[in-house]
Amino acid sequence: MNKYQSTEITQFCLEGRFLEFVIKDGYKLKGLMIMTSEGEYYVKLAKHLRFAFDxxxxxxTVLQILGTKKYCTETGRVKLKADRIMAATGEREIHPTSVAQAVMVRESDNPKPEKKAVILMCQKSDCMKRGGKALCQALENELGDRNLDNVSIKPTGCMKNCKGAPNLVMPDKTRYSRIQAQDVPALLDKHFPKVTPHRQPTEQLQEGNIVVPVVC
Structure with missing residues (x-):
């Protein structure tokens, strides 16, 4: 039987509390986990929503999700894909063009401590053998010297660019390859310039080491 004949596609509206994001390959936002009165669900995000999330x-956070539901009549499996998401703040519901705006409303009503910026770093063998260990140590030392307590290093799985090892992704999602320990001062000067006003100018990163921001 043709798989399309055994699949029912309908619209759904789901409301629940946001649990966590689902990240692929250490940096690609794919979907989110939602807890509802009926249990926990994984909801895949449409491509235009992946770039809207803060x-x-x-x-x-209470979310109301609208999208398409695919139900396989043979296996009983259900797949949810969000096309539109709304967020609720307290007793009044808002309908922003993106959930990023909803986060801004929540923070203005109830400011919270700034969350840590995260540097994602591949920990697989190719990256480690090609200078990854020294790079990680240099990052930790330099972050400490600059008192960047709000920045942390998070190890990840393979970033699918072994030929360009070592690989890392900065908090703004700019991806770097072939980065070595000696490049760390220039890397941090570029991404955290305000915290190093008295530091002597450092050498620019080689152009071959800079990759455009990651596109999911």
Missing amino acids: LRLPPG
């Missing part, structure tokens, strides 16, 4: 969205 990853600071607090767990527990």
Whole structure:
């Protein structure tokens, strides 16, 4: 039987509390987990929504999700894909063009401590053998010297660019390859310039080491 004949596609409206984002390959936003009165669900995000989310969205935020549901009559499996998302703040519901705006409303009503910026770093063997260990140590040392307590290093799985090892992704999603320990001062000067006003000018990163921001 043709798989399209055994699949029913309908619209759905789901309301629940946000649990966490689902990230693929250490940096690609794919979907989110929602807790509803009927249980926990994974909802895949349409491509236009993946770029609208602010990853600071607090767990527990009440979301209303509209999209398409695919139900396989043979296996009983259900797949949910969100096309539109709305967020609720307190007792009044808002309908922003993106959930990023909803986060801004929540923070203005109830400011919270700034969350840490995260540097994603591949920990697989190719990256480690090609200078990854020294790079990680240099990052930790330099972050400490600059008192960047709000920046942390998070190890990830393979970033699918072994030929360009070592690989890392900065908090603004700019991806770098072939970065070595000696490049760390220039890297941090570029991404955190305000915290190093008295530092002597450093050498620019080689153009071959800079990759355009990651596109999911």
